[in-house]
Amino acid sequence: MAESSHQNVAARFFDRVGRSSVSAFEEMGRHGVLVAESLYWLLVGPRMNQPVRLGAVFAEMMEIGVRAIGIIGIMAAAIGAMLAIQGIYSLKVFGAEGHVVFGVAFSMVREFAPLITGILVAGRSGSALSARLGTMKINQELDALEVMGINPVRFLVVPSLLASLIMVPVLTFMSMALGLYAAALYVNASLGISLAAFFDQTIDVLSVDDLMHGIGKAAIFGVLIALIGVLNGFLVKGGAEGVGKATTRSVVQCISAIVITDMLFALVATF
Numbered sequence: 113m114a115e116s117s118h119q120n121v122a123a124r125f126f127d128r129v130g131r132s133s134v135s136a137f138e139e140m141g142r143h144g145v146l147v148a149e150s151l152y153w154l155l156v157g158p159r160m161n162q163p164v165r166l167g168a169v170f171a172e173m174m175e176i177g178v179r180a181i182g183i184i185g186i187m188a189a190a191i192g193a194m195l196a197i198q199g200i201y202s203l204k205v206f207g208a209e210g211h212v213v214f215g216v217a218f219s220m221v222r223e224f225a226p227l228i229t230g231i232l233v234a235g236r237s238g239s240a241l242s243a244r245l246g247t248m249k250i251n252q253e254l255d256a257l258e259v260m261g262i263n264p265v266r267f268l269v270v271p272s273l274l275a276s277l278i279m280v281p282v283l284t285f286m287s288m289a290l291g292l293y294a295a296a297l298y299v300n301a302s303l304g305i306s307l308a309a310f311f312d313q314t315i316d317v318l319s320v321d322d323l324m325h326g327i328g329k330a331a332i333f334g335v336l337i338a339l340i341g342v343l344n345g346f347l348v349k350g351g352a353e354g355v356g357k358a359t360t361r362s363v364v365q366c367i368s369a370i371v372i373t374d375m376l377f378a379l380v381a382t383f
Contacts, residue, residue, distance in 0.1 A: 149265045150273050157266055168271035176237045176272075177279030184232050184283050185290050191224050192216070192291030196298040209303060213313040216295045221318060222381075225287040226326045227374055230333035233280055234366035238341040241272055242362035245345025246355040254346075273338040280334030281327045288326065329377050336369045 157163050199212040245268065248254050254264050296310040344362040348354045 150270045162263070162266060164266060164270045164274070168267075169274050172271045172275030173279050175240075176233060176275050177283055180233060180236055180283060181286070183236070184229055184287055187228055187232060188225060188287035188291040189294035191228055192220055192294035193298050195219050195224065195291075196295040196302075200299070200302055210305070212299060212303075213305070213310055214317050216299075217292065217314045217317050218322065220291045220295065221288050221322050221326050223326075223374070223378070225291055226284045226330040226333060227370065229280060229284045229287045229330060230337065230370040230374075231367055233276070233283065233334070234337050234370060235363055237276070238337045238366045239359045239363045241338065241341035242345040242348075243355055243359045245342060246348035246358045249346065249348050250351055250355065269338075269342050272342060273335065276334040276338040277331060278334075280337070281330040284326060284330035288323075325377070325381065329374060332373055333370050336373065337366050340365045340369060 195216045196212060199215045200209045203209040203212055203215075245254075248268075257264050257267060292311070292314060296307050299305050299310055300307055341362050344358040344365070348358045
């Protein structure tokens with residue numbers, strides 16, 4: 113009897129693992145289809161007299177990028193100052209606090225600026241995108257677009273994807289600058305190193321590859337945020353409760369995908 117119970121538990125466990133794996137691969141396939149459809153409408157749409165609306169792209173850029181400048185700027189400055197504080201505190205043990213610039217520059221440009229920007233955009237815009245599309249689905253607005261001969265991917269997905277691809281790297285570059293400036297202010301107040309000396313050392317230690325490493329990650333984060341937000345919106349079932357679940361799921365998946373992608377970038381960069 114006990115052996116039969118253990119077998120049932122094992123069977124249920126492997127059944128859940130199998131179902132989760134199938135679901136994960138299914139979602140990856142849907143993401144691939146969304147990317148393919150978006151590229152199709154972006155490249156072929158103008159020839160079919162159905163181009164992507166530039167007005168919609170600029171509206172999404174305003175929502176994703178411009179309106180997020182305040183919160184991202186504050187967080188970037190706080191992270192930069194925190195790196196300087198912790199760096200000086202750690203290096204004091206070795207009497208090398210004057211070298212704090214090197215650690216702050218590498219950490220901010222390669223890791224923290226793209227990471228904090230991606231997470232904030234995911235929480236702010238990825239969730240909003242899921243909620244908007246989910247509400248349109250339960251109100252049958254997506255079906256109405258198809259009845260009118262308007263492809264939802266061209267009309268709704270491509271503008272968000274382009275806007276996210278453009279604005280997340282731009283916001284990341286802004287985060288780098290503000291984070292380094294905040295760190296420079298603290299280092300100046302704490303160690304007496306001038307802002308000019310701080311940024312001279314920063315320019316000496318960083319290379320174009322370091323900058324492109326951070327910007328490249330940010331571009332991938334932007335694509336992930338848009339795709340995950342859109343897909344969760346399209347998969348909404350039920351009423352308001354379904355929209356809420358999709359929004360929560362979108363934020364969790366976006367942040368998880370960003371952190372895992374960041375880890376893979378760091379791993380590849382070591383080779």
